[in-house]
Amino acid sequence: MDISLMTQESQVSNPIYNTEADMTVLTMAESANVMRTMLASIDLEELINDYFEILSDKLPCTSLKLSFADKTLRTGKSKSRSRIMKISIYYGHPFGTPQHAQLAYSFAKVLSPVQRKLLSELHGIFAMGLRHALEYYRISQLATKDILTGLCNRTSFTENMSKLISISKRNHESFGLLVFDLDNFKSVNDRFGHQEGDQVLIAFADVLRESLRDSDHAFRFGGDEFCCILIDSNAKANEMVARRISNAIAKHPLFKEHGVSSSIGATSFVETDTIDSIFERADVALYQAKEAGKNLFKAA
Numbered sequence: 001m002d003i004s005l006m007t008q009e010s011q012v013s014n015p016i017y018n019t020e021a022d023m024t025v026l027t028m029a030e031s032a033n034v035m036r037t038m039l040a041s042i043d044l045e046e047l048i049n050d051y052f053e054i055l056s057d058k059l060p061c062t063s064l065k066l067s068f069a070d071k072t073l074r075t076g077k078s079k080s081r082s083r084i085m086k087i088s089i090y091y092g093h094p095f096g097t098p099q100h101a102q103l104a105y106s107f108a109k110v111l112s113p114v115q116r117k118l119l120s121e122l123h124g125i126f127a128m129g130l131r132h133a134l135e136y137y138r139i140s141q142l143a144t145k146d147i148l149t150g151l152c153n154r155t156s157f158t159e160n161m162s163k164l165i166s167i168s169k170r171n172h173e174s175f176g177l178l179v180f181d182l183d184n185f186k187s188v189n190d191r192f193g194h195q196e197g198d199q200v201l202i203a204f205a206d207v208l209r210e211s212l213r214d215s216d217h218a219f220r221f222g223g224d225e226f227c228c229i230l231i232d233s234n235a236k237a238n239e240m241v242a243r244r245i246s247n248a249i250a251k252h253p254l255f256k257e258h259g260v261s262s263s264i265g266a267t268s269f270v271e272t273d274t275i276d277s278i279f280e281r282a283d284v285a286l287y288q289a290k291e292a293g294k295n296l297f298k299a300a
């Protein structure tokens with residue numbers, strides 16, 4: 001394990017060690033109870049909350065942070081001048097590329113040797129359940145991600161829309177939907193090949209990421225079809241984001257080189273909407289933009 005102990009002033013390598021090789025702090029019954037709790041769920045948020053509850057009951061642990069892939073989960077509240085201990089965890093298929101996660105423990109005070117031994121035992125049990133949960137998350141992400149661009153795919157879009165529609169109806173809120181089609185994209189594939197076309201798609205995905213807020217979501221359906229969900233948005237905000245994306249494309253050297261632009265259709269959620277109805281409305285607006293001459297924004 002790669003472990004470091006830090007204060008606000010310094011960082012010093014300090015591995016967890018056993019004062020006596022055969023000493024255990026947890027009884028067999030306690031170890032079994034902790035293990036049952038840690039293996040009861042593969043939901044990462046639930047798992048880290050359960051682990052923190054056990055930790056804070058037995059040790060002066062004030063917070064716990066798990067960093068992995070593109071996510072960070074936190075529980076508890078870190079205090080000023082907390083003692084931070086970081087532990088790296090590797091997971092994934094033994095014949096694949098190792099995946100890396102990091103746990104950052106915050107403690108209110110320096111741990112005694114016995115407390116450090118207890119942490120070592122608790123961490124060892126937690127790591128077993130954590131590796132299973134991290135691997136489940138990794139596999140589930142593969143099922144909902146577009147391999148080429150890294151954006152979420154159509155399956156993820158349907159799942160997100162279903163949840164968002166339920167929440168929006170319950171809270172009487174709205175959100176925006178933008179759908180995109182790349183103008184003149186087919187000519188890139190025809191003239192320069194699919195590898196160059198792939199670079200255009202990747203560049204467009206990057207433009208979407210850079211143009212959206214953290215709360216918004218971008219998706220690739222396949223080919224040159226993309227869409228974005230804009231949380232807590234209205235018609236004016238939809239158009240502002242669409243213009244921002246169009247301007248970024250116009251300035252991008254790869255799109256300028258190939259004469260590629262984007263037609264955009266937009267709409268906002270209303271309480272009578274279903275997934276199909278809101279998407280169809282935005283798609284009709286996109287068709288109108290394409291028919292009107294491309295590189296245009298239309299709202300419905």
